[in-house]
Amino acid sequence: MKVTFLGTGTSQGVPVIGCECPVCKSLDFRDKRTRSSIFIQVEELNVVVDTGPDFRMQMLQNQVKKLDAVLFTHEHKDHTAGLDDIRPFNFKQKKDMPVYGRKQVLEQISAEFAYVFSQKKYPGVPQVNRIEIDERPFKIDGVEIVPLPVWHYKLPVLGFRIKDFAYITDANSIPEETFEKLKGVKVLVLNALQKTPHISHFTLEEAVEVARRVKAENTYFTHISHKLGEHAEIDESLENGISLAYDGLVLNLD
Structure with a gap:
């Protein structure tokens, strides 16, 4: 299992347009953060979690040649805006792209990308197969995916667990039931x-x-704002087993 951090920034990315703060002016490549997304390769399955506004460049920079499915955590634009750029995968793989999300997420996508789902489609629009999920585990090509319900203020969001890896973004509250589902994870990704x-x-x-509560062997923070501080300084201050993620970071998991 291999996990690539495609993007680790918050909704505006880092640097922020027009900002002169030390983080936005930093020359450290780890302080250049596109909108949050990850690419997971497990067995023969390649999936992306969220297609934000930077999706096209993330695919190019990480040389992604095959994509089997998209998982959506929630419906905010910084996690969905790049959906149109699945088209090259449609053309290359000659099939519709399965996209998984809660009912309200799929409804939002259907409204924002109405031309994709119109009965009279313009030639070349993305080919998408919407698949509704809830809090129950499901499988894609034999790989089990466990949804992790969390709260983004009053908005329900899904994280995902695959084997001993868990990914949670855009959250400020985790229900007790989800902590139960996180037991035994070896790698946790969490927004900070x-x-x-x-x-x-x-x-x-x-x-x-x-x-500290989950006690994963390694925890990586993502969805990071320029207000957090420079990567090198913050990462150095964290305790053993906890690190800041950065765009392009690759984890090879057993």
Whole structure:
């Protein structure tokens, strides 16, 4: 199993347009963050979690040649806006792209990309197969995926667990039932937006507390704002087993 961090930034990305802060002006490549997404290769299955506005460049930069499915965590634009760019995979693989999401996520996508689902389709539009999921485990090509319900303020969001790997983004609250589903994970990915309180995201301190409770062998923070601080400084301050993720980071898991 191989996991590639395609993007680790928050909704505006880093650097932020027009910002002159030290993080946005940093020359460290780890401080250049596109919108959050991951690419998971497990057995023969290749899946992407979320197709944000940077999806096209993320596919090119990471030389993704095959994509079997898309999992959506929730319906916000920074996680869905790049859906149109699945078209090259349609052309190359000669089949519709399965996209998995809650009912409200699929409804939102259907509205925003109405031309994709029109009865009279314009030639060359994305070919998409919408597959509704809920909180029950499901399988794609024999690989079990366990949804992890969390809260993004008052918005329900799904994280996902595959084997001993778990991915949670855009959350500020994790129900007890989800903590039960996280038992035994070896690698946890969790959002950590900034140091100061936020209405819908974990702060760095809150994310560390969750990491301590889950007790994964390794925890990586993602969905990071320029307000968190420079990568090198923050990463150095974290305890053993907890790190900041960055765009292009690759994890090879047993």
